[in-house]
Amino acid sequence: MSATETKSRSGPGRPRCYDEAAALDAALQVFWSQGFEATSIDDLTSAMGISRSSFYSAFGSKEQVFLAALKAYSARALGALQDMSQQPAGDPVPAMLSALASPDGGPRGCLLVNCITELAPHHPEVAAVGRAHLARIERLIAEALSPADPEAATDRARALAALAIGTLTLRKSGLSAEAIDAVLKQGHALLVPPG
Amino acid sequence: MSATETKSRSGPGRPRCYDEAAALDAALQVFWSQGFEATSIDDLTSAMGISRSSFYSAFGSKEQVFLAALKAYSARALGALQDMSQQPAGDPVPAMLSALASPDGGPRGCLLVNCITELAPHHPEVAAVGRAHLARIERLIAEALSPADPEAATDRARALAALAIGTLTLRKSGLSAEAIDAVLKQGHALLVPPG
DNA sequence: CTAATTTTGGACTGATCGGTCCTGAATTAT
């Protein structure tokens, strides 16, 4: 049973007085703002609006709620990216790169990139989630670059992903949004096969 | 008085029985491996081989030793990069990008990028160190790209820096070193002015 | 109604956190 699905309720008993998905999203926001290590259970429970016992009963532990939030974020972000990639109008790649470079989190950057940086070397499951997420992103970009033969565009797609991800660090260090856009525009040189 | 310079010794008193620079470097390695929040004072003192009181006497606090280590790392990395940029043989830019993408820390990536990601949004001084570091990197790349007019190469230099920095995330998520090299090679499209 | 069941708030636990302090050892100046 994953932490995101409530155990089946049929018999008697007091019903839950909070929305589990909303609580998970609140936890996600806290992890996004503060990172994993800097976030305490009190930070989480107060943001989620539930008590400590409800927290442990519904989500198991700090690590489990974190992984659940991370997976929810990944699914949401990948969904949005896939929607973009299927937009019939114009070239989807610049829009996708722009979304990667400023995933609405403002200076918080991308939750998954933050967590890969902070935890992946010591946390195999975070590394696995991050690996799958990035692989999917690369694939979506490659398909947008070269629908007929995405495999051929793998390296270019990876380079574009790296470019967009790299701008997150520039942004956190204070570079303006306009300068970030200018950097992303440089990626146009990678949009077409060399030659 | 900065934490890296010992107060002047003249009168009597027991001399220090450890090397301050070596101790600072040991602290740097721990922060590099574990990040700031996940590192405890005990982690630091045992790696540095000194006692708690010596630690506080010489370095002030966890935050101060961290900033000192960060600045030492920045100076060292920028020095190495500048040396590369002045190598007369061949094109220095690919070597610089390669150094940025695998700063000998293996899967630990780049200490400064890690710290910007973890702390910059909440820690102005870390953000300032990171901003200065990245600005210097951009400048070195721009000068290597266009010695006559580095300003004109700013955006391309930033894009190359972002590309190299982005590969650090790919590496942490498990991408092989060979794949990273292939990604960096894609940056060649940005080596020359468009047109 | 009563009995059964589940959630709730918050008290509680042992461990660990960053940081201070005190005592004794080591060293130098006289």
Next chain:
DNA sequence: ATAATTCAGGACCGATCAGTCCAAAATTAG
């Protein structure tokens, strides 16, 4: 030697950590 000074080890501090537990409230089935 003796006095002065600095260092090192580790006990100690209040605060906070992640996680447990329990009694009371809430709800439903019968």
